[in-house]
Amino acid sequence: MTADDINKARFEWIKKAMFDFIEDSPTRLQCVPLSDDGWRVFSTSSDAQKVANEVHEAAGDAYLNGLAADVIYETFPDGNTSMYTSIHSVAKSNVVFSKMAEHADLTPFAADVQWTLNGLTFGLGQDAPHKDKKEAKPTGDAFETATSMYVEEAGMDKFEAWGKALFSGPIRAGGAAYKSFDANRSDQPPPSPSKMRPAGATKTQPKHQAKGKRTRTTRNSDPKGSLHKVVHQVKAVPYRPLKGPSPFDSQPLERDVDNELEEAEVVKMLTEWDEEDLSIELFSPVYIDETAPLDKGKGKAEYEEKRSSKPLVARNT
Known part of the structure; x- marks a missing residue:
């Protein structure tokens, strides 16, 4: 199993844990608390609003990514880079945003707003269709767009209070899944070649030394470095030309009969x-x-x- 395979398997493991938490939560998650008028503007089909929604989508993605990172660091202050990256890559994905929207509570909104959001699969809960990554993108994009509009409407403080309550549960579930991943997977990654040692050899002892054989001085046992000595010895050897006949003298040369005939004809012509x-x-x-x-x-x-x-x-x- 390659490193990419391990990362993909870890991503799916953490995603499943977050999905299970969202689906099995006894209370519905709070949907983006945008006002009814804000949702009505969001659902306007004019060209100008479509352009504005694209801008809000990009901004909302940045807001949610940053907030998810803050919650991860606050929840796991003693984590490592791999843990933070693995959990964050799942928490900021469209599939998780879509799942949050599907299990969000829509009761605070007006009926026409609920009807509009149901068309985007918001608030359907267990009745929401199963989506792959491509199918979850429209719902995730709508979630990001509404988030940016809410920041513009209510301010950063209210956004952070809502977002931390939204992310805290799924991120705790994702952290527990990360810690249990290596213990539950059957295929452990192979050790790197630099960390592998033959049986009977210590950390700084080669295999032939472990068996009692004499060996050349190595860099580890020679503080001055044996490589310098070897280079110095090579430079100190004087040049000695080879004596005796060349080994090529004993090799018979192949005769070029055609060339010899041509040379003989030229010599004969010149002599006449x-x-x-x-x-x-x-x-x-x-x-x-x-x-x-x-x-x-x-x-x-x-x-x-x-x-x-x-x-x-x-x-x-």
Whole structure:
């Protein structure tokens, strides 16, 4: 089981504990104590109110997240980072906000407000449908929106008094679930490799030392550090060239027959030519008079001889 699997399982364990507390509570949770007029404004379908509700939703999410964190720290002052993070990630989720809204008491509100809230599954209690994470988002968003409107209407002090009473019970249940998680799950996480030691070895003693074998000085037993000694010894070794024949001399080389034949033909051709032929063919410049007219009355051989013997005349441009 990976760390992600453990975190997901812990999240579900804590969420179930909070759900059980909310559903089994002898009294209904107090819904967001927004006034009837405030709820009527909330349910207005105008474009301007829809934009305002989106702003209130973001603000309400921040208010509830911060208040949940305060209640967690006050309830578990001796907790650790993992505990705070695990409980807070569940307490601030839309699924918990939706569950709180479903089991909230709507009796203080007017009938038309109750009817509107029932359409959002507020106050249905056990009759509320089972929702997954995606289905719980609209109800959770409405809960956050109404919270921000209540802060704007009544102020922070009244919001904190209502919010702490709302969160205290589910957060206590979530803390108890966090503490019992490791004891109830069947798959314990494996120890990290750095903490694993072979049988018979002490905390600072390697396995081969535990069996009585001699070993090289290590950094743990050498305060000055053996790594420095090893590097120093390597640098102190003088360079000594290898003596004797190279090990590659005894290895026969493969013959390139095709290349040998080509080299033999070139050597034979060069030996048959004399120096004069080579100088004429390879190094003598060829003078060509491009202005000389073509004499069609003479043969090709005579024309070529005349053309090659005549020096090149520069043109005036």
